[in-house]
Amino acid sequence: MNTKTSNRINELFESNGREVLSVYYTAGFPELNDTLRIAQYLEEAGADIIEIGMPFSDPVADGPTIQESNKKALDNGMSVRLLFDQLAELREKISIPVILMGYINPVLQFGINKFCSECERCGVDGLIIPDLPMAEYLALYKNIFAEHGLKNVFLITPQTSESRIRLIDEHTDGFIYMVSSASVTGAKDLFGEQQRKYFERIQSMQLKNPLLIGFGISNHETFKVASSYSNGAIIGSAFIKLLQTATDLKAQIKQFVKDIKA
Amino acid sequence: MSDILKNTIEKKRYAVDEQGYYGQFGGAYIPEMLYPNVEELRENYLQIIETDEFQNEFRKLLKDYVGRPTPLFHAQRLSEKYNTKIYLKREDLCHTGAHKVNNTIGQIILAKKLGKNKIIAETGAGQHGVATATVCALMGLECIVYMGKVDMARQKPNVERMRILGAEVVPATCGSQTLKDATNEAMRHWINNPLDTHYIIGSVVGPHPYPDMVTRFQSVISEEIRLQLEQEEGRQLPDHVIACVGGGSNAAGAFYHFLDDEAVNLIAVEAAGKGVDSGESAATTALGKAGVLHGSKTLLMQTEDGQVIEPYSISAGLDYPGIGPMHAHLFETGRVKFENASDEEAMQAGVELSRLEGIIPAIESAHALAALDKVKFAPNDVVVVNLSGRGDKDLDTYIKWGKY
Numbered sequence: 001m002n003t004k005t006s007n008r009i010n011e012l013f014e015s016n017g018r019e020v021l022s023v024y025y026t027a028g029f030p031e032l033n034d035t036l037r038i039a040q041y042l043e044e045a046g047a048d049i050i051e052i053g054m055p056f057s058d059p060v061a062d063g064p065t066i067q068e069s070n071k072k073a074l075d076n077g078m079s080v081r082l083l084f085d086q087l088a089e090l091r092e093k094i095s096i097p098v099i100l101m102g103y104i105n106p107v108l109q110f111g112i113n114k115f116c117s118e119c120e121r122c123g124v125d126g127l128i129i130p131d132l133p134m135a136e137y138l139a140l141y142k143n144i145f146a147e148h149g150l151k152n153v154f155l156i157t158p159q160t161s162e163s164r165i166r167l168i169d170e171h172t173d174g175f176i177y178m179v180s181s182a183s184v185t186g187a188k189d190l191f192g193e194q195q196r197k198y199f200e201r202i203q204s205m206q207l208k209n210p211l212l213i214g215f216g217i218s219n220h221e222t223f224k225v226a227s228s229y230s231n232g233a234i235i236g237s238a239f240i241k242l243l244q245t246a247t248d249l250k251a252q253i254k255q256f257v258k259d260i261k262a
Numbered sequence: 263m264s265d266i267l268k269n270t271i272e273k274k275r276y277a278v279d280e281q282g283y284y285g286q287f288g289g290a291y292i293p294e295m296l297y298p299n300v301e302e303l304r305e306n307y308l309q310i311i312e313t314d315e316f317q318n319e320f321r322k323l324l325k326d327y328v329g330r331p332t333p334l335f336h337a338q339r340l341s342e343k344y345n346t347k348i349y350l351k352r353e354d355l356c357h358t359g360a361h362k363v364n365n366t367i368g369q370i371i372l373a374k375k376l377g378k379n380k381i382i383a384e385t386g387a388g389q390h391g392v393a394t395a396t397v398c399a400l401m402g403l404e405c406i407v408y409m410g411k412v413d414m415a416r417q418k419p420n421v422e423r424m425r426i427l428g429a430e431v432v433p434a435t436c437g438s439q440t441l442k443d444a445t446n447e448a449m450r451h452w453i454n455n456p457l458d459t460h461y462i463i464g465s466v467v468g469p470h471p472y473p474d475m476v477t478r479f480q481s482v483i484s485e486e487i488r489l490q491l492e493q494e495e496g497r498q499l500p501d502h503v504i505a506c507v508g509g510g511s512n513a514a515g516a517f518y519h520f521l522d523d524e525a526v527n528l529i530a531v532e533a534a535g536k537g538v539d540s541g542e543s544a545a546t547t548a549l550g551k552a553g554v555l556h557g558s559k560t561l562l563m564q565t566e567d568g569q570v571i572e573p574y575s576i577s578a579g580l581d582y583p584g585i586g587p588m589h590a591h592l593f594e595t596g597r598v599k600f601e602n603a604s605d606e607e608a609m610q611a612g613v614e615l616s617r618l619e620g621i622i623p624a625i626e627s628a629h630a631l632a633a634l635d636k637v638k639f640a641p642n643d644v645v646v647v648n649l650s651g652r653g654d655k656d657l658d659t660y661i662k663w664g665k666y
Binding site for chain 2: 057063067104131132135136157159
């Protein structure tokens with residue numbers, strides 16, 4: 001059975017389960033050593049969760065914006081090893097939950113035990129590894145993640161069956177990442193009728209885990225709509241676009257978060 | 263289904279297991295967005311392809327449309343040169359010019375049975391793209407082919423063939439703009455269009471059940487070799503089978519029905535590019551280690567940090583940083599011996615075959631021929647080289663190379 005150990009993610013949803021804003025960005029982007037200071041600016045600006053992407057050469061679940069930031073970060077010299085060096089002082093500077101998101105291969109090459117130890121040492125709270133299959137997770141990873149206090153965040157989509165959602169709900173105790181539509185990452189227009197029906201369907205399932213909606217959240221309006229069906233939302237591509245052109249990171253991140261949450 | 267096919271499917275030593283693994287390799291490392299698509303296939307593929315109805319349609323098209331069985335040709339002058347008995351399995355005579363069509367015929371029948379009306383595919387050299395565009399035209403299905411921008415430039419005739427056949431060819435502009443990037447784009451397209459679209463993967467790569475499914479469709483190659491050898495030589499088993507490996511579909515097909523016959527020496531030939539240690543190579547077993555790409559765990563050319571390395575080969579069809587998970591397992595267990603051939607060696611072997619036998623091979627297949635110089639054969643040995651494709655598409659490359 002799960003011996004649930006509470007971490008920052010659980011505490012967040014227990015204290016404030018509404019309109020949670022999680023912001024994704026890619027480590028080592030736009031400049032190699034921006035990783036930690038962007039996290040600081042996001043916390044200061046009022047973000048609730050920070051998702052730091054570990055860049056990969058072949059990010060198949062990502063749209064063009066995040067592909068580009070992955071490529072730039074790798075060109076800058078980013079690596080998993082360097083990320084943990086950059087995050088060494090994470091918990092001296094940041095108190096909100098931090099999640100690492102990335103593809104399984106760089107994690108495997110780093111070594112799964114070493115990777116989880118480093119996460120724990122730096123104060124990372126959770127992982128999103130979209131191409132780690134559930135069966136492998138349960139057989140090989142779940143215990144290791146738990147030993148290091150890491151919550152594994154699963155994705156669900158409009159095509160995920162109810163029984164599979166129940167299974168995911170059973171094996172998670174952080175939150176569930178609800179992909180808004182059948183798509184790769186990237187900002188789109190406002191949600192349509194079909195998506196709202198899907199949100200309602202999931203909402204009515206009364207899952208034990210909190211839900212955050214991601215993919216297609218780009219502004220205050222989409223954030224509000226998403227939050228009305230869930231515990232909040234995740235913004236990625238829209239934030240990466242800001243970082244691509246930002247001249248004053250601190251001020252512009254502050255404005256960005258303020259505009260979203262308003 | 264022929265008895266040979268039935269018998270070998272029942273043998274299990276190197277076959278995929280229930281979880282989709284070959285030893286430690288394989289599996290289905292896919293994002294949740296792809297799970298329903300892949301799961302639908304996994305649940306249905308065996309059930310569908312083992313029905314008589316499917317097999318009848320598949321076999322009929324292979325015979326009347328593809329032109330199977332392809333000949334097993336005793337190449338006498340080549341045999342003299344290497345002082346052994348060499349047969350060429352003439353996949354180059356398949357409709358569309360390569361073995362790739364065996365798989366696209368199988369998958370398009372399957373896609374129709376699953377109720378899909380749109381087809382996507384990735385292509386490197388363009389052979390799989392052409393084979394996909396061809397069967398889509400045949401069946402009246404919409405077809406989009408992703409192709410690296412670099413490959414589009416070096417395989418122009420195939421791009422135009424696909425367009426004539428009515429397919430849309432979409433350039434992959436990320437990364438090295440070759441096969442790996444085309445595969446990424448096709449997977450993204452599938453994520454964005456999960457309901458009505460079937461993704462025809464062209465090699466024995468990708469998440470389970472693709473490696474097994476493509477292997478089964480291509481296994482008609484070794485099935486025929488056995489029957490043809492029995493007629494020619496009075497025995498079904500050759501001493502050696504040689505095939506080139508990029509992702510590995512023609513090799514998988516040529517080896518499949520010999521895997522459990524350990525007396526048969528199976529030789530896979532990878533593209534060494536400008537040399538295994540030159541930094542410009544696609545020799546995965548020599549340079550790679552276990553990793554995850556495009557949905558399966560396999561041998562992969564990658565940096566210490568787990569980033570996939572851009573491969574290089576003069577042959578667009580072999581320019582891939584991984585190999586199918588079955589091949590990774592066959593390499594690890596030692597069942598298949600892996601050789602490699604450089605650009606130069608392959609080009610020379612291609613011209614040699616042209617001069618000795620009047621057959622201009624695809625540069626992919628020329629890599630397999632180059633191994634004739636690397637393996638010791640006895641004069642009485644029976645050697646089968648899988649001639650996976652014809653060289654028409656490669657004329658520009660032959661001309662640029664120029665040493666003929």
